[in-house]
Amino acid sequence: MHPDTRQLDPLFDQHIDRTRSNSIKWQKYQGQDILPMWVADSDFKVPQAITDALHQHIDHGIFGYGSAPQALTELIVERMQRLYQWDIEPEWIVYLPGLVCGINLAVRSVCQPEHGVACPSPIYPPFKSSAKLAKRLLSKLPVTLKEQRWLMALDDSALLPDTRLLLFCNPLNPGGTVYRRSELEAVAEFAKQQELIVCSDEIHCDLLLAPGCQHIPFASLNDDAAQRSITLLAPSKTFNIAGLGASMAIIPNPTLRREFVRTKAGVVPDVNVLAYTAAQAAYEHGQPWLEKQLDYLRRNKATVEQAINNMPYLTLAPIEGTYLAWIDATALPVSSPFKFFEQAGVGLSPGADFGNPGFVRLNFGCRHQTLLEALKRMEQAVTTLQAHQMVKE
Known part of the structure; x- marks a missing residue:
């Protein structure tokens, strides 16, 4: 070497x-x-902008209950439009203290005990554990190497009866695949035919390393995809602030969003005030x-x-x-x-x-x-x- x-x-x-x-x-x-x-x-x-913002907050000296800064919400709305031509509404955003809890909330809010969850395999371990912890049946869609790219098989025969949720990951972890538009459209059509809600983990969307790759949010494909989507995002991998815990779910469908928020209530804590500070500085100056x-x-x-x-x-x-x-x-x-x-x-x-x-x-x-x-x-x-x-x- x-x-x-x-x-x-x-x-x-x-x-x-x-x-x-x-x-x-x-x-x-x-x-x-x-x-x-x-x-x-x-x-x-x-x-440095994140460190400076945190210092400023710490110097204030009070760390009581906080709420999501309006400026952060505006930054996210602007970022989605500027980077992905995805027009979202502020009320679609549900803030979370971590992305993994978003996966678990998606499973529990979409699927009743008799319903099943599908996910790629191999995949990031919390995808599988979220179904196990919620005592939901899990279908595994094989991820195979096609022309030197890892892609999930869209095989309806691999789905157990009453599967309601597809946990999707783009960019793929592990494997690093950045899905092309045609591939995402095939996933969307599969979800439509099988009547699946799609929870799309897009936490690595800022970390594109191959020439010509572009991140396309699943929910931005068309209105049907949007209405059956829960998109999970965070600045944590991008700016190395995972330990602060600032993540978000973007849920256009009001029924899905209400059930997601209801499932979250009293169980998942609010985002802490320093995490909001770091996230805002990251998106504004990073x-x-x-x-x-x-x-x-x-x-x-x-x-x-x-x-x-x-x-x-x-x-x-x-x-x-x-x-x-x-x-x-x-x-x-x-x-x-x-x-x-x-x-x-x-x-x-x-x-x-x-x-x-x-x-x-x-x-x-x-x-x-x-x-x-x-x-x-x-x-x-x-x-x-x-x-x-x-x-x-």
């Missing part, structure tokens, strides 16, 4: 010690020589920082794709969006690729959590130097294993 010698942006290349910051990402392997490349938060310091982050992530993406595809046993399809690499390790002659790489000093996300134990997921939202060290350890591990296999043969 030959490192890229181009100058790195110091804004994202600085070393920040997270081992004493109560970070679940870094605490997992505290005291061990294992690089944490698993959970989807990045190691980048947030835009774009220049985001453009620089995307440049840095694209470089990391290229490094990961080249390195992994040059290693024995491993393959990686091109990543279109997210900072997450879905690595095919099914050819690796070990019982657990996750444990194999963990023993080599790289802590990845186990593919079993997503639905395929032969894969691992690598988070490349980190310093380039950290990424190079992780890839070096992985390369040494698989090369050594290959040499031992050849000796055996």
Whole structure:
């Protein structure tokens, strides 16, 4: 593997010690020589505008109950129109203290106990657990590789009777696929034919890394798609503020929205005041920082794709969006690729959590130097294993 010698942006290349910051990402392997490349938060310091806004709020010195700032709502409405030509109304927005609770609320508000939920597989683990926690039946729509892109099969025979909700993910986690308009239209037609509500997780929509990719909100396709949609969004992955908990559901259909809000009442807490402050600063002032982050992530993406595809046993399809690499390790002659790489000093996300134990997921939202060290350890591990296999043969 030959490192890229181009100058790195110091804004994202600085070393920040997270081992004493109560970070679940870094605490997992505290005291061990294992690089944490698993959970989807990045190691980048947030835009200065977010820090400044939080300082200003903290200096005020009072942290009582708060409400959603009108300015934040206006920023979201403007952002949806400017970026996606999606005209939304302020009352469609339901603020949430996290996106995962939005998935769970969608399941419980759309589906009665006798109804079922469908989702892609492999998929982000809370999709599956949301059905299990609510005691709803789950149908899995296989995600397969088609022309080097991971796509969900639209197979009605895979749906259990009385399935009412499709949990959808775009960009896809894992896999990184950014759905094209024609592909989204096929999903919308499938949902219409099967009379499904679609809860679309679009949290990674700002993190598009492949040339020519464009995010298209599912609900923006047409009025039918809008009326059967719950769209989940957040600035958390984009600006690395997941720990603050500022997310939103955009629900055009008033009946769906009322039931979603009713299910939320008394169970899911309001967004805390600092999260609102951070979200508003992110959307108002964060774009220049985001453009620089995307440049840095694209470089990391290229490094990961080249390195992994040059290693024995491993393959990686091109990543279109997210900072997450879905690595095919099914050819690796070990019982657990996750444990194999963990023993080599790289802590990845186990593919079993997503639905395929032969894969691992690598988070490349980190310093380039950290990424190079992780890839070096992985390369040494698989090369050594290959040499031992050849000796055996």
